[in-house]
Amino acid sequence: MKNPWFKISGLFFVPASIPGWIIMLLTVVYAVYVFIDVDSRSHSVSDTLINFVFNLLLIGLIYSLIAYFTSLKSK
Numbered sequence: 001m002k003n004p005w006f007k008i009s010g011l012f013f014v015p016a017s018i019p020g021w022i023i024m025l026l027t028v029v030y031a032v033y034v035f036i037d038v039d040s041r042s043h044s045v046s047d048t049l050i051n052f053v054f055n056l057l058l059i060g061l062i063y064s065l066i067a068y069f070t071s072l073k074s075k
Contacts, residue, residue, distance in 0.1 A: 004072035013067030020070070027063045031056060 005020035006013040015021040034055045035048075042048040 005070040006067040008071055013064065013071060016071075020067070023063070023066060027059060031059050034059070 003017055005015065005017050005023065007016040008014075015024050035052050038051045038055065039048045042051065
């Protein structure tokens with residue numbers, strides 16, 4: 001890929017271009033939206049955290065897959 005969207009920094013993918021930053025921003029906004037939605041339907045703090053962590057893992061997995069396939073491959 002000539003213009004990679006992400007670069008690998010340790011275990012994390014860091015945005016390296018405008019499309020990468022847009023994807024990261026959308027990911028964070030969606031995670032906050034999911035937290036607010038889960039919190040509005042929960043009855044306790046533990047209920048909120050249990051339901052949110054699963055959703056956050058899925059969001060992180062999708063972000064990582066997008067970043068992996070759009071990052072510069074090291075040789």
